[in-house]
Amino acid sequence: xxxxKSTSALKLKMxxxxxxxxxxxxxxxxxxxxxxxxxxxxxxxxxxQETLVTLWVSLWQDLPQDFFLTLYRSLYAFVIAAVMGxxxxxxxxxxxxxxxxxxxxxDFFRSTPATAMxxxxxxxxxxxxxxxxxxxxxAAWLIVFFNVAYGVMSxxxxxxxxxxxxxxxxxxxxxxxxxxxxxxxTFIGLRxxxxxxxxxxxxxxxxxxxxxxxxxxxxxxxxxxxxxxxYASIIATGIMGYSLNQVFLVIEKRxxxxxxx
Amino acid sequence: xxxxxxxxxxxxxxxxxxxxxxxxxxxxxxxNELLYSQFDxxxxxxxxxxxxxxxxxxxxxxxxxxxxxxxxxxxxxxxGEKTLKETKVGYVFQNYRxxxxxxxxxxxxxxxxxxxxxxxxxQQKLRVEELIALFSTKIDLHRYPYELSGGQQQLIxxxxxxxxxxxxxxxxxxxxxxxxEATLTIRDKLQEVFQLSCLTTVMVSHDLEEAVYMAxxxxxxxxxxxxxxxxIDFYAERPxxxxxxxxxxxxxxxxxxxxxxKREVYK
Numbered sequence: 205x206x207x208x209k210s211t212s213a214l215k216l217k218m219x220x221x222x223x224x225x226x227x228x229x230x231x232x233x234x235x236x237x238x239x240x241x242x243x244x245x246x247x248x249x250x251x252x253q254e255t256l257v258t259l260w261v262s263l264w265q266d267l268p269q270d271f272f273l274t275l276y277r278s279l280y281a282f283v284i285a286a287v288m289g290x291x292x293x294x295x296x297x298x299x300x301x302x303x304x305x306x307x308x309x310x311d312f313f314r315s316t317p318a319t320a321m322x323x324x325x326x327x328x329x330x331x332x333x334x335x336x337x338x339x340x341x342x343a344a345w346l347i348v349f350f351n352v353a354y355g356v357m358s359x360x361x362x363x364x365x366x367x368x369x370x371x372x373x374x375x376x377x378x379x380x381x382x383x384x385x386x387x388x389x390t391f392i393g394l395r396x397x398x399x400x401x402x403x404x405x406x407x408x409x410x411x412x413x414x415x416x417x418x419x420x421x422x423x424x425x426x427x428x429x430x431x432x433x434x435y436a437s438i439i440a441t442g443i444m445g446y447s448l449n450q451v452f453l454v455i456e457k458r459x460x461x462x463x464x465x
Numbered sequence: 466x467x468x469x470x471x472x473x474x475x476x477x478x479x480x481x482x483x484x485x486x487x488x489x490x491x492x493x494x495x496x497n498e499l500l501y502s503q504f505d506x507x508x509x510x511x512x513x514x515x516x517x518x519x520x521x522x523x524x525x526x527x528x529x530x531x532x533x534x535x536x537x538x539x540x541x542x543x544x545g546e547k548t549l550k551e552t553k554v555g556y557v558f559q560n561y562r563x564x565x566x567x568x569x570x571x572x573x574x575x576x577x578x579x580x581x582x583x584x585x586x587x588q589q590k591l592r593v594e595e596l597i598a599l600f601s602t603k604i605d606l607h608r609y610p611y612e613l614s615g616g617q618q619q620l621i622x623x624x625x626x627x628x629x630x631x632x633x634x635x636x637x638x639x640x641x642x643x644x645x646e647a648t649l650t651i652r653d654k655l656q657e658v659f660q661l662s663c664l665t666t667v668m669v670s671h672d673l674e675e676a677v678y679m680a681x682x683x684x685x686x687x688x689x690x691x692x693x694x695x696x697i698d699f700y701a702e703r704p705x706x707x708x709x710x711x712x713x714x715x716x717x718x719x720x721x722x723x724x725x726x727k728r729e730v731y732k
Contacts, residue, residue: 362563365534369556370578370625380577384568462567465611 250432259436267421271440274405274418278448281337281401285344286394292345293352293393298382303353314350318343318404322412336408343404344397351393355386388463391456398448406441418444483632483665484545484552485510486531491540493523493530500526501537502690508682510545511663515676517722518686518694519730524669525637527691531667532556532635544633544665552633555626559638561618565610571621572606578628596624599661600654616647620654627658636668640675652679656704673726677719678705685722687729694729697722 222229232252238244239251250258259267296303318339325342329335359382367377409419418441425434456463486508493501500523508514516524529535531542533549534556544552555578558564565574572593579589597606602624604617613621619639626634640648652675659666670676676683677699685694699718701709709715 360563362558362560363566366556366558366564366566367577369532369534369554370581372581376581381566384566387568462609462611465567 247429248431250435254432255435255439258432259439262433262436262440267437267440270416270418270421270437271444273416274402274409274441275444277333277337277405277409277417278340278398278401281340281405282344282394282398284337284341285348285397285401288341289345289348289393289397290352290390293349293390294356294386296349297353297356297386300357303357310346310350314346318400319407322408326412331413336405336412336414339408340401340404344401347397347400348390348393351396352386352390355389355393356382358389359385388460391452391460395449395452395456398452399445402441402445402448481632482511482663484547486633486665486667487541487543488531489541489543491530491537491542493526493535493537493540495526499690501530501540504540504692506684506693508665508667508684510665512681513659513666513668513679514682514684515680516667516669516684516686517671517673517676517726518691519688519726522686522688522691524671524686527686528635528637528667528669553629553631554633554635555629555631557619557622557626557634557636557639559641561610561615561622561642564622565618565625567610570607570609571604571613571617574610574621575606575624575628578625582629592628596628599627599658600624614647615643616651619643619647619651623651623655631664633665633667636666638669638671641671648675653704655679660703673719673722674710677715677722678709683718683722685725685729688732695725697725 235249235252239246239249296306321342322335322339325335325339329338363381363385364377367381372380405417406419406422408414409417410423414420418437422434422437422441425431425437486506488504488506488508491501491504491506492499493504516527518524526535530537532554542549566577569577575593575596576589579592584592593606600620600623602620604613604620606621610618610621619642623639640651643651656679668676668679670679680699683697683699685697686692687694697718699714701712701714
């Protein structure tokens with residue numbers, strides 16, 4: 205009896221797993237079909253099997269080094285952005301006058317593509333690794349502090365009043381109420397920021413004198429027409445981005461458990 | 466802090482009668498419009514006063530001004546001989562969802578005023594146990610507010626407001642976001658608490674029947690610029706029950722309030 209029950213539960217689990225991945229399967233099938241029928245020049249589009257084999261083989265060669273260098277640079281930039289973005293966001297958010305006096309500047313730089321500032325950062329920080337990290341950190345910093353400031357400004361007044369009527373002094377209201385009220389928006393900022401640092405780092409690795417990293421690896425594969433390697437590296441980079449996002453969602457769920465409830 | 470003063474300070478059961486509230490010459494503007502001008506009011510100590518009046522006359526504003534949550538332009542507000550700063554007050558908001566701290570468990574919400582007041586962990590725990598006994602509640606206090614029903618959340622808000630044993634309790638339409646069943650339960654719980662303590666209670670209500678049912682005194686306000694239309698006494702015994710609602714005295718008082726209300730609205 206219980207055996208039947210557990211197998212049917214397993215079956216249900218399998219079905220739901222299948223259902224949530226149906227899009228992925230269709231894309232893989234399409235890719236496979238097109239490559240198999242050679243509708244596109246097989247030099248340009250290898251089959252999924254070949255690509256995955258290349259990915260697997262590279263895993264035991266030099267891919268991990270590039271992978272972790274890119275990850276390291278992204279996280280480095282992200283940490284700078286977070287450490288410098290959160291306090292600035294809090295200061296700007298809690299002083300509306302300062303915020304409004306900087307509003308144009310903030311909007312301007314938020315609308316300027318960070319990649320447009322590569323040359324400027326190259327001049328400031330030189331051509332080594334740190335200039336890439338600095339550009340990414342700058343772009344992510346804008347996102348972080350903007351979201352934090354926005355979070356502070358849109359704190360629900362009722363909770364602050366509730367703390368005030370309880371007799372909480374200002375520093376307590378800040379640490380016990382405003383900080384937590386801001387947390388959901390802060391996490392949105394941090395999650396957007398980590399995605400953005402990865403984007404900027406990859407682009408920087410591609411185009412500003414890099415000899416390693418996933419960006420360099422992808423563009424190298426394309427230049428030498430090793431398209432299997434190019435697709436494999438793109439997939440590996442995708443896995444990195446997806447994992448970072450998932451890790452952040454898990455952290456967010458733990459720390460901001462009340463969000464949306 | 467010695468145990469004796471602690472008890473005096475933080476026990477709501479101590480039968481010290483809550484202070485009377487005197488408002489003198491209150492002026493409050495909303496932009497260019499004058500809401501209150503040279504407004505005088507006396508609120509009886511140790512009793513329940515319900516504020517009722519036409520829409521937009523500033524019932525909640527008056528409550529917030531007295532509770533120190535809203536600024537006012539001029540005037541003087543005293544609690545007995547003391548100012549607001551020297552008085553311990555509790556406040557229950559209409560919207561419990563926005564007033565409780567969702568990042569804290571229910572029990573920590575209740576403890577928060579005690580923490581702010583600087584009580585030790587043990588004192589906090591004892592006081593919470595006292596409150597649980599007072600409300601004879603079976604709510605699982607280790608849940609987060611959003612895991613509780615609306616009625617339970619509002620009950621947590623009330624327990625939080627009473628945690629430090631305030632002398633004055635303010636309630637801003639505490640039932641209007643609740644369903645009928647929860648309203649009845651909480652009304653009765655509040656009555657029990659009021660019978661045990663003698664705090665001064667000021668409640669804003671948008672429901673005349675509820676206002677009369679809860680009140681010792683019903684404060685009726687006029688349209689803007691707002692004045693006191695009349696203060697009506699209602700002496701029915703406590704605990705009041707569903708039977709109270711059909712008593713002659715209740716029907717008479719309610720009708721009288723309604724007359725005054727209509728007179729003021731259609732003047």
